[in-house]
Amino acid sequence: MINKVILIGRLGQDPECRVSNNNVAVANLNLATTNYSQNKEDTDWHRVVLFSKQAELAKQYLKKGSMVYIEGRIKYSSYTNKEGIKIPTTDIIADKMQFISSKSAEPQEPAGNNNVSKPDIEDIPF
Known part of the structure; x- marks a missing residue:
């Protein structure tokens, strides 16, 4: 029998x-997943439990808004x-966790040389 959640x-x-x-x-993580159907958006909340090294990594790197991939049961x-x-409870016991991004992760401009202009095609000696 299989008990697998992704x-x-x-x-x-x-x-x-x-x-x-x-x-x-x-x-313990409160993880929101979103389902889309017929112009309707529905959010489900999952309680995810991490142990040992994964728990330590979550504490160090995750925060509200972080996106994660979870595999578990x-x-x-x-x-x-x-x-x-x-009171009944339903938990996802994580076997694998992968950081995807944080909510504030935005593409950033490369550092340095921001004021360098492109050479004019007429200035290139051929």
Whole structure:
């Protein structure tokens, strides 16, 4: 049987990072993906969990608006809240993560020589 998820989306907030009781780095990402159909745009939110080195990299490099590629598996679980009600959860446990870009990533002009003009074709000696 196969349990495989592939997502590309943007972070809705900075990663939530912590260290577990077993001294393992853990990062939680809220990842938005967008679906388009019949002139309609629909956004889904996914809770992605990263461990160890991936969690450390997420903490260091990701922020709200960052675009990432995630491969992982779905994990269904639940917890009991303060009122004693069982709350179901759905997490994506990431096996692979790749940084795609940040929201503010814009093409930039190359540094230096910005004021150099192109030579006139008449000035080129042939």
